[in-house]
Amino acid sequence: MRYTIFGESHGPAIGVTLEGVTPGLEVDMELMGRELSRRAPKPDGLSTSRREADQVHILSGLFEGKTTGTPLTLVIQNSDQHSTDYEALRYTPRPSHGDYAGFIGSKGNLDYRGGGHFSGRLTAPLVAAGAVAKQLLAQQGVWVWSHISAIYGILDRAWEDVEELKAIADKPFPVLDDARGEEMRQAILEAKNDQDSVGGSIECVVAGLPAGFGAPDFGRNVEGIFSQYLFAVPAVKAVAFGAGVGFSYMRGTEANDPFEVKDGKVLTKTNHAGGINGGITNGMPVVFEATLRPTPSIGLPQESVDLRTGEEVEIEITGRHDPCVVHRAVPVIEAAAALAACEVLGI
Amino acid sequence: MRYTIFGESHGPAIGVTLEGVTPGLEVDMELMGRELSRRAPKPDGLSTSRREADQVHILSGLFEGKTTGTPLTLVIQNSDQHSTDYEALRYTPRPSHGDYAGFIGSKGNLDYRGGGHFSGRLTAPLVAAGAVAKQLLAQQGVWVWSHISAIYGILDRAWEDVEELKAIADKPFPVLDDARGEEMRQAILEAKNDQDSVGGSIECVVAGLPAGFGAPDFGRNVEGIFSQYLFAVPAVKAVAFGAGVGFSYMRGTEANDPFEVKDGKVLTKTNHAGGINGGITNGMPVVFEATLRPTPSIGLPQESVDLRTGEEVEIEITGRHDPCVVHRAVPVIEAAAALAACEVLGI
Amino acid sequence: MRYTIFGESHGPAIGVTLEGVTPGLEVDMELMGRELSRRAPKPDGLSTSRREADQVHILSGLFEGKTTGTPLTLVIQNSDQHSTDYEALRYTPRPSHGDYAGFIGSKGNLDYRGGGHFSGRLTAPLVAAGAVAKQLLAQQGVWVWSHISAIYGILDRAWEDVEELKAIADKPFPVLDDARGEEMRQAILEAKNDQDSVGGSIECVVAGLPAGFGAPDFGRNVEGIFSQYLFAVPAVKAVAFGAGVGFSYMRGTEANDPFEVKDGKVLTKTNHAGGINGGITNGMPVVFEATLRPTPSIGLPQESVDLRTGEEVEIEITGRHDPCVVHRAVPVIEAAAALAACEVLGI
């Protein structure tokens, strides 16, 4: 299965084409809607005030409610666009956005309105594609769960059992420790109040992958496959498996996962490896953390450059923005993980 | 350019095939040898005592010293193998090695001797391929530099100028702060003394990449491309760009990189983004950190399982091992980065 | 540039996504419309009576009329569908259609209406994509021309100069020898009268490709690249370059193309090789012939099998069909060739 996301924030529509979908899958449109509404901005003060209906239209690849195996194209019409908010920024790139790099890469032909193809809005079709991937995985006994592991330095507690993560999946702000969650919300509201933004991390678990999938080699190793899907999510700047960056502080005795046998199954007592050894699944849950940068769109004045004159200028970003994207990104990271897991399993 | 690494630690040979090499490159065999000797174990007490000649034989793709554009196959014969060291471990996988995952994945047909295809020895052909990539990059004014940023929690100081990194490139233990380097060495020696091992991190800089290469999309975004090459290096468990995991602790005002104009060039005053916005190079150096787990081969007894009987057993790993692979991995990470940079540039 | 065609004949829409499009191309919608109308059925008695408006809507990848380099999605809404014509055939596959193979491949989830994803209608988005490719090629001085070389054994005369092909490009029935063209039309009308169909061939020339593109190797050789695009066109069953099948009747002295120098350019006096030696362009026009099978949809009773009962049954195909697709396929083959040429050139 291969996905291609198309569209621009202020173009006619955004969407995704999935190739190589297993035929005969009864697509659960309700599940897809639920995943999309997890991603949708909510009137909680923590998100943009842009309202997105995110109604998915299926153009192809479905017959009588089931996939046919031919390319499955899902489209979401755009609406509630305030393009004029962006006109002033056409030639003055917003710091740490894709504006400047995209302007150069497109030889000046960037659709700058609302972030264009770089917009976080493009994660909606990704979530829709992920809903299909999740259904395929569920048929194999594979599940994807996650929680917000950190926002602005406030860490959620560690999970002990996958069931804990499953239990919080439908929360609008999925954390294990609600007190920490409240602190995180406060940090977001304070940033918003200061016309600023905050970053954070999402920890994700893919449970049920059997041992033996993947390879150590380029293009086939499981960490490499997952990372490619994850870095294609806007704002993701770091991907770490298992103990991740913590390995840098560890000794082998701490880091190694001793084997054990339970009910005839070979397991490891700990899972510092995050379910992957030598680029191959080892039967333990695949665990990773993705770090997302603070939203670059902040209300405070910032230093830019006028690409027409080459002069330094100060800009102010108007428009509607998220002071934090981490909580909305939870289903997005899960979608990327689900698509990656499908590639690992070859489904 | 596409690389395929082949070989097993105790097989007849290891090697790499590079496809799509630019024709007409005068391959600098001395540079290749220098890169390989940076990777080679040294009699410094910090590395394995296995001696590796790493003499590269070119089987194809070279004529009168220049690449022809046809597949370039480099081979290194194996020698100094002590296969009997491994016989006892054939059915009792070493914790946190690829042994178990590889056994399942190969349906029991794993070449278990010396780690087989999972061996760190396979990074020698990667370094050889990287030397070719570095030459191609040099022709475009692109250079790859790095330092050991951490070992067992001891951090090197931050770099301020690429020249600093260039200056330490030939050091056997490349750190910016030699006092910290000495502490790191001590940590390795202590671990070795305890029959243990330590992990660490390498920070790498790719300087000279022009703005505008890459895309936000899956398969084409620069972070995704780099990460796929980096996770194909054994022991790498985390990859972070720019401020990386630190973004999780930051506000937008701290994280954003203000633009400035210098000598008519658009730059950013800081480089928290690590040279990449929206998956596209922005003209600043690409900066990333790769974290490597502690060597799983440690001398202490460990818990395993006998794959024939399904019973829990205790194993002791004999043979010669590195108490730390981080310092030897520096040219390996650079090689992976160089190959990734070639893909980004389409050379 | 990579294309993905999606849609089913009787689904809501058909379309194509082009990835990796050169940014800054001012898409010539008039050219695209012209190409589509070359493909459209005409009230000439030689084609289906289904009317197709083929209005292209651009969903993404275009800004102010120019490509941005992000995925370009073109959509054509479906209309004038008579799905009930097909209900009777749901479980009784039409001989030599994709029905049976598609039914098995989709595990019974085939959209059987109007040929579904197998329909010749899916060549409309291919022609639209080809129009973009032709524009990109024109910028490089590369042009694609063709003629109907045979229908039901009636052969057009050989071309002598590319200008001849250029001159007939806008003809509804592009042949060099109009008398032969008239014979071909008669053969089609006779077949139609007999509720039968006829096959034929299209010869195509890609002029202006510089020497030195391609490689002898799998995945990179020019014949292999072209053939993959051409066999993705429904009904194509044979692809031959230069003298093609005729090589089987030749000696080396007849087949070899002697070199000559003209105006300082190295050319060959003949072009039996069809512009390709060793899988690499040699600077002469790339010439190939694609053979298309007779339309399998014929009005006469045919032997099928009921996939529910496993019993042999006789079927009659109703609905509207082309007694010959060759003349309508001319712009389709050109589109496939144009996309292939873009891949060869790396644009």
Place this chain on the structure above:
Amino acid sequence: MRYTIFGESHGPAIGVTLEGVTPGLEVDMELMGRELSRRAPKPDGLSTSRREADQVHILSGLFEGKTTGTPLTLVIQNSDQHSTDYEALRYTPRPSHGDYAGFIGSKGNLDYRGGGHFSGRLTAPLVAAGAVAKQLLAQQGVWVWSHISAIYGILDRAWEDVEELKAIADKPFPVLDDARGEEMRQAILEAKNDQDSVGGSIECVVAGLPAGFGAPDFGRNVEGIFSQYLFAVPAVKAVAFGAGVGFSYMRGTEANDPFEVKDGKVLTKTNHAGGINGGITNGMPVVFEATLRPTPSIGLPQESVDLRTGEEVEIEITGRHDPCVVHRAVPVIEAAAALAACEVLGI
């Protein structure tokens, strides 16, 4: 499974790397040797007098005689090279060889000796790879058979049953009608006598492929997959499935394959489609014909150009050459078909 062939005719070695090989296959080295000797030149006057030992060395991917799933690299050392035969031709390309196109493509860095990477000698590793593919197919009940269908216009008779093809597989000159075979041999000897060469065709059958594999789409359709492997064989200039070019002379009533049911299996009474409908296997044998051009190396004087001076010159090719490669190409075409069939089946 993906193959990469490397090497040059007069370099140190030629070889192939197979990635993604099914683990646990006991590689039948005797079968591989038998296939290679089918390809080897024989002292029958019909082939080059170059003697090739073609001893295969396995560098990687095999352990205790079985594949491990890691890259399998097979190497054949070169010997009996007469490089001086080629010096005179360095800058005067041989008509219809890859010399000129390769010279331009490599920016003048072509290994011109003995055809370099373009040499027919490179088909030896392809045959070795094909032997592995044939073993994998045999485990699935899939077999590849073929015969010389034409040489210099002399046609072998049509096959009626796959068993006929099986019966002639070990013949040095595999034809169904030995009288025709004798005529073909005569044609080759006459061409040789005239310092000329002849072309021909090979018809190949892949029996046992189940229905439902493939797709109509680019990159996944069965004809496209096969053609890419076949055109990567030197000298192949046309590929036709089933009735192939003959479709151009047919009506639908003649071309369509009526269904029938035999022993509960859905079959077709004829197989004009060559086992493929809509790009998908239909359960009938996949049948194709590949046409190979006459060997461009002929002894007669030919017109070339001096690439240094740009002047027209006459050249004479010395060295040892095949007056016909068709009979030696039989196992090569089968190898390409076997690799293609593995891709179709996803093994």
